[in-house]
Amino acid sequence: MIRFDNLHKAFGTNEVLRGFSLEVDEGETVAIIGYSGSGKSVAIKHIVGLLEPDAGSVHVDGQEVGVLSRRELYALRAKIGYVFQFAALFDSLSIFENVAMGLRKQGLLTDDEIHERVHEALTLVDLEDDVGGKLPSELSGGMRKRVGIARAIALRPKYILYDEPTTGLDPVTSAIIDRLMLRMQKQLGVTGIVITHDMRSAYTVSTRIAMLYEGRVQQVGTVDAIQHSTDPLVRQFIEGRAELQDVGSPAA
Numbered sequence: 001m002i003r004f005d006n007l008h009k010a011f012g013t014n015e016v017l018r019g020f021s022l023e024v025d026e027g028e029t030v031a032i033i034g035y036s037g038s039g040k041s042v043a044i045k046h047i048v049g050l051l052e053p054d055a056g057s058v059h060v061d062g063q064e065v066g067v068l069s070r071r072e073l074y075a076l077r078a079k080i081g082y083v084f085q086f087a088a089l090f091d092s093l094s095i096f097e098n099v100a101m102g103l104r105k106q107g108l109l110t111d112d113e114i115h116e117r118v119h120e121a122l123t124l125v126d127l128e129d130d131v132g133g134k135l136p137s138e139l140s141g142g143m144r145k146r147v148g149i150a151r152a153i154a155l156r157p158k159y160i161l162y163d164e165p166t167t168g169l170d171p172v173t174s175a176i177i178d179r180l181m182l183r184m185q186k187q188l189g190v191t192g193i194v195i196t197h198d199m200r201s202a203y204t205v206s207t208r209i210a211m212l213y214e215g216r217v218q219q220v221g222t223v224d225a226i227q228h229s230t231d232p233l234v235r236q237f238i239e240g241r242a243e244l245q246d247v248g249s250p251a252a
């Protein structure tokens with residue numbers, strides 16, 4: 001379980017999180033929605049200790065992240081796949097090596113086993129084998145995003161954090177990613193958090209949705225509860241997103 005408890009985080013005078021609390025239970029995929037700059041990425045960076053709380057806490061499997069030793073933090077990170085908002089691939093390394101990197105660092109598998117895992121992960125995100133030999137610069141943005149996901153799932157993590165996995169992708173590629181996230185949850189039992197601007201994706205992949213607003217959770221509930229929310233701020237947000245999506249998609 002991942003639990004945020006009254007998390008506060010400011011950068012200078014910019015108070016981003018102001019009492020953010022949320023629980024993500026085993027087997028769930030919780031979507032975090034909210035306006036750009038509202039602190040969604042900041043919130044999940046606390047889960048892997050990339051940021052430290054000013055006040056409040058984040059627990060993963062009962063361990064408080066902010067107080068772990070370096071070694072404990074590495075052990076914790078081994079359980080968590082992180083798909084960064086901007087794919088964050090190493091430009092000078094092949095796709096294969098980018099996906100293999102975490103596995104090599106863990107040092108638990110033979111070369112053959114690593115090969116197999118990378119192949120399996122690339123197949124899961126619908127990338128052909130020949131992609132492994134390419135450099136990130138030779139791939140489209142959507143393909144790079146999928147490599148970022150492959151890198152996370154190659155570790156067979158207990159948790160996956162997806163930061164905007166479908167943003168900027170065409171509808172077909174987005175649907176592939178949505179299916180993949182569902183499969184991770186339903187077949188592999190991975191617990192997930194997905195930050196998304198894409199309400200269709202949120203409705204498809206999540207068990208619950210939380211809206212972050214002014215540093216706190218404005219509302220959290222099932223897909224149905226959010227779709228039928230009577231909270232004016234939630235309504236305004238999802239109706240605004242729907243308009244944007246209608247403009248962005250081809251006429252039916």
Ligand SMILES: Nc1ncnc2c1ncn2[C@@H]1O[C@H](COP(=O)(O)OP(=O)(O)OP(=O)(O)O)[C@@H](O)[C@H]1O
Pocket residue numbers: 011014016034035036037038039040041042043085
């Ligand atoms: N390392 C940092 N140093 C200073 N300010 C930061 C840092 N990281 C984030 N911020 C600020 O915190 C606020 C929230 O940023 P965050 O990236 O979490 O937004 P977001 O909700 O993920 O937005 P988007 O939907 O655009 O990705 C922004 O005002 C941002 O400028």
Ligand SMILES: [Mg+2]
Pocket residue numbers: 040041042085163
């Ligand atoms: Mg973000």
